[in-house]
Amino acid sequence: MLDIQRISKTFLPGTINEKKALDCVSFSAQDSEFITVIGSNGAGKSTLFGAISGSFPLDAGKILLDGEDITRLPEYRRSRFIGRLFQDPMSGTAPGLTIEENLSLVLLQGKKDATVFSRITVKDRDMLAEKLAELGMGLEDRLKQPVGLLSGGQRQALSLLLATLYPPRLLLLDEHTAALDPESALRIMDLTEKIARNSGATCLMITHNIQQALDTGDRTLIMSKGRIVADISGETRRSIGVSGLTELFRKNAGTDYASDRILLTDDI
Numbered sequence: 001m002l003d004i005q006r007i008s009k010t011f012l013p014g015t016i017n018e019k020k021a022l023d024c025v026s027f028s029a030q031d032s033e034f035i036t037v038i039g040s041n042g043a044g045k046s047t048l049f050g051a052i053s054g055s056f057p058l059d060a061g062k063i064l065l066d067g068e069d070i071t072r073l074p075e076y077r078r079s080r081f082i083g084r085l086f087q088d089p090m091s092g093t094a095p096g097l098t099i100e101e102n103l104s105l106v107l108l109q110g111k112k113d114a115t116v117f118s119r120i121t122v123k124d125r126d127m128l129a130e131k132l133a134e135l136g137m138g139l140e141d142r143l144k145q146p147v148g149l150l151s152g153g154q155r156q157a158l159s160l161l162l163a164t165l166y167p168p169r170l171l172l173l174d175e176h177t178a179a180l181d182p183e184s185a186l187r188i189m190d191l192t193e194k195i196a197r198n199s200g201a202t203c204l205m206i207t208h209n210i211q212q213a214l215d216t217g218d219r220t221l222i223m224s225k226g227r228i229v230a231d232i233s234g235e236t237r238r239s240i241g242v243s244g245l246t247e248l249f250r251k252n253a254g255t256d257y258a259s260d261r262i263l264l265t266d267d268i
């Protein structure tokens with residue numbers, strides 16, 4: 001279980017640009033739970049992911065994972081059990097390396113006895129080809145091609161595979177379909193749900209698409225001004241609809257966000 005306890009973060013304190021990005025945020029997520037996160041631009045959603053990943057020190061609060069306090073654990077150590085995807089398909093893979101090299105790097109990093117001279121085995125290569133085939137994008141036939149040649153959707157699918165090759169305990173998806181064309185976005189969403197289910201990871205997904213937020217996973221958090229202003233699940237979530245959720249946001253966040261891009265995305 002992920003347990004976030006009263007975490008706060010102010011960027012650039014004491015300057016004219018001081019910004020309280022997280023303001024005493026608390027919530028828990030069960031194992032395998034899939035939570036979608038929505039909120040206006042600058043609400044603190046990505047900062048919440050940064051806090052969970054250990055990208056910066058917190059000002060206050062605690063983060064526990066399965067009872068272990070990870071608040072001060074360095075980012076590189078958390079990356080062993082936290083998979084993270086970003087909006088930019090270019091950020092999750094190394095473009096100059098081939099598909100096989102990208103996968104091998106991640107695979108070897110997880111092997112205890114690996115050295116810089118280690119190579120993947122034939123068995124590993126078969127396993128990787130099988131996993132690539134499951135993505136349904138024909139990447140298994142392109143193992144020797146540089147990742148830079150792939151489309152955004154293909155790269156994002158590969159990033160998803162890299163992030164879950166060793167099943168993570170947490171999967172953080174920060175608008176990971178937002179930069180893709182609608183068809184690729186749908187495909188990546190299908191893959192995301194499948195991979196999240198199979199890996200058993202707790203999954204948090206930021207989206208600006210309210211329909212997607214309601215259709216995906218088990219629960220939705222709304223963030224505004226560094227706080228969680230609504231946490232909906234169960235029957236409420238099933239019946240609320242896009243207009244109901246929009247209304248809830250308006251009421252709880254105390255802002256009219258009709259002009260925000262959160263409302264502009266019917267497509268995924």
Ligand SMILES: Nc1ncnc2c1ncn2[C@@H]1O[C@H](COP(=O)(O)OP(=O)(O)OP(=O)(O)O)[C@@H](O)[C@H]1O
Binds near residue numbers: 019
């Ligand atoms: N490293 C940083 N230094 C200074 N300010 C920051 C930093 N990171 C985020 N902020 C500020 O903190 C606030 C929250 O930013 P954050 O990126 O978490 O928003 P968000 O909810 O992800 O928005 P968006 O939907 O636009 O991605 C913003 O005002 C942002 O400018």
Ligand SMILES: [Mg+2]
Binds near residue numbers: 045046047174
């Ligand atoms: Mg963001």
